[in-house]
Amino acid sequence: DAKTTQPPSMDCAEGRAANLPCNHSTISGNEYVYWYRQIHSQGPQYIIHGLKNNETNEMASLIITEDRKSSTLILPHATLRDTAVYYCIVRVRDDYKLSFGAGTTVTVRA
Amino acid sequence: EPEVTQTPSHQVTQMGQEVILRCVPISNHLYFYWYRQILGQKVEFLVSFYNNEISEKSEIFDDQFSVERPDGSNFTLKIRSTKLEDSAMYFCASSDLLVPNTEAFFGQGTRLTVV
Numbered sequence: 001d002a003k004t005t006q007p008p009s010m011d012c013a014e015g016r017a018a019n020l021p022c023n024h025s026t027i028s029g030n031e032y033v034y035w036y037r038q039i040h041s042q043g044p045q046y047i048i049h050g051l052k053n054n055e056t057n058e059m060a061s062l063i064i065t066e067d068r069k070s071s072t073l074i075l076p077h078a079t080l081r082d083t084a085v086y087y088c089i090v091r092v093r094d095d096y097k098l099s100f101g102a103g104t105t106v107t108v109r110a
Numbered sequence: 111e112p113e114v115t116q117t118p119s120h121q122v123t124q125m126g127q128e129v130i131l132r133c134v135p136i137s138n139h140l141y142f143y144w145y146r147q148i149l150g151q152k153v154e155f156l157v158s159f160y161n162n163e164i165s166e167k168s169e170i171f172d173d174q175f176s177v178e179r180p181d182g183s184n185f186t187l188k189i190r191s192t193k194l195e196d197s198a199m200y201f202c203a204s205s206d207l208l209v210p211n212t213e214a215f216f217g218q219g220t221r222l223t224v225v
Contacts, residue, residue: 034213043114043201043216044153087153096141096205097166098214100153 003027003090009105012082018075020104022088025069032091033064034098035073037084044087044100047073078108112136114217116202122223123192131187131220133202142185143203143214144177146170153201159185192224 005023012018024033035047048055048062050071055062061074075082087103115134123129135142144156157167159177176188185204189196199221203214 038153041147041199041219043203043218045216046213049213096214097143097155097158098145098153099155100145102152 003031003099004088004101006086006088006101006104008102009107012075012078012106012108014080014108014110015077018078018082018106018108020073020075020086020088020106021070022073023070024088024090027068027090028092030093032093033062033068033071034089034091035060035062036087036089036098036100037082038087038103039081039084044098047086049091078106080108080110082106083108112215114202114204114215116200116217116220118220119218120221120223122225125194125224126191129189129192129222131189131200131202131222133185133187133217134183135185135202135204136206136215137183139204139206139215141165141205141214142177142179143205144187145201145203145216146198147201147219148195148198156187189222192222194224197222197224 032051034049036044038044048060050062064071085103085105087100117132142159147153155168157171158165174190178186199219201216201219203216205214206212
């Protein structure tokens with residue numbers, strides 16, 4: 001019962017912004033949008049999360065549409081080290097487990 | 111920067127043997143998890159642990175699996191009688207319960223190979 005839909009793969013040029021889309025049309029009011037990434041079978045790494053406002057940290061920006069049915073993760077200046085599988089996860093506030101989907105395989109090319 | 115540490119990084123075991131995977135969560139964290147990832151597949155939740163008991167477990171976490179926090183720092187996953195299909199990467203994670211909506215920090219994983 002996938003709660004999110006992501007494209008299976010995308011390429012990005014080094015130094016350019018990478019915009020990763022995610023659809024979560026059935027999201028409910030108490031569910032947050034989380035982004036994690038996994039670099040080559042390492043442990044997943046937290047990137048950012050949000051509820052309804054746009055968020056920014058040192059790694060990325062998260063843009064959530066007003067109806068909250070979709071979001072975009074923005075890596076402002078992609079580097080080769082950003083090549084990874086990126087997971088968009090919808091999570092209820094008090095549900096501490098994470099349900100990973102297939103994610104988007106992002107390849108940053110020189 | 112604090113990190114979750116897992117040992118060993120790679121474990122090879124014979125089918126039917128017991129294995130214990132070890133994790134040292136981040137020291138002030140209170141919530142602990144195990145996930146697994148079979149090669150080429152999704153990361154799957156196994157179990158969460160809080161206040162010295164299991165708070166939630168998935169269907170994968172059957173009677174062959176158990177978790178323990180034997181002391182103040184370690185968190186272990188035991189597989190009693192391993193099967194070939196238990197071969198996977200096993201990730202430990204921890205989070206700070208006291209911080210709402212906090213992220214989980216993952217270790218680098220233990221690659222378990224059952225032969």
